[in-house]
Amino acid sequence: MTDTTEHNTAPAWIRVRGLEKSFGERHVLRGIDFESRRGTSTVLLGPSGSGKTTVLRSLNALDIPERGVVGIADVEVDFARLPRGRAGRREATGLRAQSGMVFQSHNLFPHRTVLENIIEGPVVAQQRPRDEAVAAARTLLEQVGLGDRADAYPFQLSGGQQQRVGIARALALKPQVVLFDEPTSALDPELVGEVLAVIKDLATQDWTMVIVTHEIRFAQQVADQVLFLDDGAIVERGPADQVIGDPREDRTRRFLKRILDTG
Template sequence: MTTSSLLQASGLRKTFGDNVVLDGVDLDVPEGTTTAIIGPSGSGKTTLLRSLNALTVPDAGTVSIGDVSVDFGSLPRGKEGRRACERLRAQSGMVFQSHELFPHRTVLGNLVEGPVQVQGEDPDEAAARARALLEQVGLAGREDAYPSQLSGGQQQRVGIARALALRPRVVLLDEPTSALDPELVGEVLAVVRDLASQGWTMVVVTHEIRFAADVADTVVFVDGGHVVERGPARDVVDAPQHERTQRFLERVLHPG
C-alpha cells in the first residue's frame, strides 16, 4: 500500500439557496486506503461525496483524482465545463444508496453498459470481466437475472460490481446499506470489507459506525458543512477529541 494521495479536495463550498451545505471542506485520500465519512443527517456528507465526482457541482474549490483536476471556482460555462466534469467523473465509480440499476437490463447488461458504451471496451472482454466481478461479490450465475428478481442486498452488490466494472481509480459509496432491510446489511458490508482488504481506494459515506472503525483507515466527521474531526478510524470512533464528535457518537452508539 502506498501513502501518496490519490484524491484531494480543497476548499469545497456548495450552497443551495441560502443554505450553506459545504463550507470550505478539505479531504485527502491516500491511494489504497478507505476513508469513511460520518455525521448527522443534513451535515453535508452526501453533497461532499457527490462533489468528488461532480455529480453535484460545487460553487468553489478544487478536486483532483490522480492527474485530473477541476477548479470549480473557475469552471468554464457550457460544453467545456461539462467536459471537465466528465473527465473527473471518469476517474471514479459511484455506488448509490438505492442501487440505481437499469430495470430493463439483466445483471450482466448493467455491468457491461458503461465499459462498452462509454469507455469503448470490447463487449466480450467487458462481459468476461463482469462475470469475474459478479463472482467476487457472490453473485456468480445470476448474470441473466433482472434487478426485480434480486433482493435489495443482491441489487446493491450488483451496483458495487457495476462501479468496479468501470475500473475506477476511486470507488465512492453513498450510504450503501441505508436502503436495505437490517438482515441484508451484512452481505453488502462484507463486500466492502473485501474490497478494502484488496487495496481499492474508497470513500464511504456510512452510518454504520462500528463498520467504519473496523474497515476504514481514516474517519472524517462532518457537521454543519465543516470537517469537525478526522483521524485514524479507531481513534476517532473510540476516543473522539472534539465535543461535537463525542456527542454524535454517544447518541449513535449508545441510544437511549
C-alpha cells in the same frame, strides 16, 4: 483496512481543497479540505444534513461546488475557474470518469439482466469490446458472490443482491476511486451484512474508497481515515481508532453516543 505504511510518502490520490457549496441560501459545504492516499478507505460520518453526501457528489462532479479544487489521480478541477458551457462540462465529465459511484438505491435498469446492467457502462460509455466487458463482469459477479445470477433480472434479486450488483457495476468501470453513498441505508437489517462484507473485501484489495455511512462498527473496521462532518465543516479527523474510539471533540462524542445507543 489497508496497511498504510507504504502510502505515507506517496502523493495524495484524492485531493480536496476549499470546497464551498450552497443550495439557495443554505450553505452546505464550508471549506472542506482533505486528502486520501491510494489504496486507502476514507469514511465520512456525521448527522443528516451535515454535507457528507454533497462532498461525495462533488468528488464525482454530480454536484458542482461554487469554489474549491478536487483532484483524483492525475485529473484536477478548480471549480471556481470551471468554464461555462461545453468546456466546463468536458472538465466535469473528465473528473467524473475517475470514480465509480454506488448510490443508496441500486438504480439498476429493471428491463435488463444483471450482466447487461454491469456491461452497460464499459461498452457504451467507455467503448470497450463487449466480449472483454462480459468476461470482466462475470469475474466481478463471482467476487461479489453472485456468479450464478448473471442472467437474472433485478426483480428476481433481494435488495442486498441488487446492491451487490450495483457495486460490481461501479467496479466494472475500472475507476480510480469508488464512492459509496450510504450503501446499506435502503436495506432491511438482515441484508446489511452481505453488502458490508463485500466492501470490507474491497478494502483488502487496494481499492481507493470514500464511504458515507452510519454503520459505526463497520467504519471502525474498514477506515484508514475518518472525517466527522457537522454543519458543512470537518469537525474532527484522524484514524478510526482515534475518531471513533477516543474522539477529542464533544460534538463527535455526542453523535457517536446517539448512534451507538440507538443501534
